[in-house]
Amino acid sequence: MAAVSLQSVSKCYYRGGHPIPVLADITFDVQRGDFLALMGPSGSGKSTLLNLIAGIDRPSAGQILVDGVDIAKLSERELARWRAGHVGFIFQFYNLMPVLTAFENVELPLMLTKLSRRERRQHAETALAMVGLSDRITHYPSELSGGQQQRVAIARALVTDPSLIVADEPTGDLDKVSATEVLSLLDQLNCELGKTIIMVTHDVRAAEVAHAMLHLDKGELFALESNGNTRSLKAENA
């Protein structure tokens, strides 16, 4: 069973009563342990697609199965619970809570679990150790560099041991060195922990870390690049 399976997924927004299509008839599978990069120009719908897969937005039509669960059919409450247990989020601007320390930020998703305080501490410390920030646990986000903040965000994303990690432009706000560190961490999560990762990026160098690249253009799948081979999906669909 595919980790993520999209069947004829469409998404349109309404502005002034008029539908604005963003994604049209998207169908593809992501296998467990895959590392997929979603690429495309601005406005191509890649972030929208990522949001749909992560369960923070709902499709206008189609089916999204993640580990066999049709997330489009879940209620808001069920979807929130599902996200808490199955998805790790990495954002371009880290989205850490500025009033919480690195440790508290990583501990945050564990607040929704039944873990004891001691267990939460152990999990958060382990996650921070994995991203190499054991010595920064008491630091606030404002006291960390961009790269360090993103590493805290990665620790937060993996602390609940989710099967799927979604990353939206994780290196978009970082310098070259920090970006390399972050990409290396994502590669490590994928290779060593077997996490399925779907990453939106503009950066070709970042996308090269992924096993496959899915190109979108104007809301449609354009091409799938895997192991150096490019397959035109538009031609196939036509």
Next chain:
Amino acid sequence: MFTFLIKSAFLNAWRHRLRAVLTVTGLVVAILAFGLLKTIVSAWYAGADAASDARLIMRSSVSLVFSLPISYKDRIRQVDGVDAVSWANWFGGVYLDERNFFPQFAVSNGYLDQYPEFLISEAEKKAWLVDRRGGVAGRKLANRYGWKVGDVIPIKGTIFSGNWSFVLRAIYDGREANTDENQFYFHWDYLNESMKKVSPRRADRAGVFIITIDKPENAAAISGVIDAEFRNSLAETLTETEKAFQLGFVAMTEAIVVAIEIVSYVVILIIMAVMANTMAMAARERVSEYATLKALGFLPSYIATLIVLESLLLCAVGAAIGVALTYPLAEVFGSFFESFLPVFNVADTTPWLQLLSAVMIALIAALIPAVRSARVRIVDGLRSIG
């Protein structure tokens, strides 16, 4: 989870320190102003609140300005249910300067016996009774002017002209917190003797009669009997309970009391608007954080609770300081106005009203930001820049 919620609310509230301090300062001022205004209103009613149910006041039915013949006392005493009768005249003199206002009454000997709430030592009371020029002052009044027993108190008459001098023979303390300790009493006989000499037509008359009855529940019936006794006489009477009599004075200035009440609620409305603005600003700045929390799996109710708690926290701090400051400030405030508002005590209900107002402010101010933030779509929230 709840501890974490409280901690997060606290951290959020304290995030913009200047804003938090200014908001709390505003709340303190508003809660304090509300408390003081409420205290002014209760001070206005203090006379009525302190009135005894067992005392009736009889006055001329035409107006308080007109006095009644002293001979009425014997006929009042004959009415069933009447235990004691005394009488008093409003003196209205000036002590040294017109700004030194305090109520002065010429009272008959039995007057103080009818006011057990005036605590006075037997020795001083005896000293007063045997001295025709003797006076009795309330503790606050004596303290205000530094009077001691034995001091001579010169008062210039206005209604009863002439320069009067009294010897302070006793100082009374109030038994209750709302007992008026700003009054001055002297012998009606002393006034009457003088009137007999200088203005015989004004002699042997009393402004009001104070009637103690056996059972407070008979007040209406006894009042009716007394007034019937003097119906069709040259000086018809109006007898009412002491409370009704006092409320009659309050009614004369009711517009002021109503205005003060309105202002007290306007103060709360203003700070509510300020607080709502603060919470709206805070919530707007954190849309992206709330969206992140929702993305991580936190429910909309958590976001709403976080905002409401932050608002409650700010208001709780403001209310706590405001209530704590109300008492010392009421004392300072009361000392400035003790001539007009002799009993200026914070009522037992006032701090509860202040706290209730603070809770209302917190809840109403947080309502719209909480609902909006809870409803924000995650994708929209993540796009916003705080």
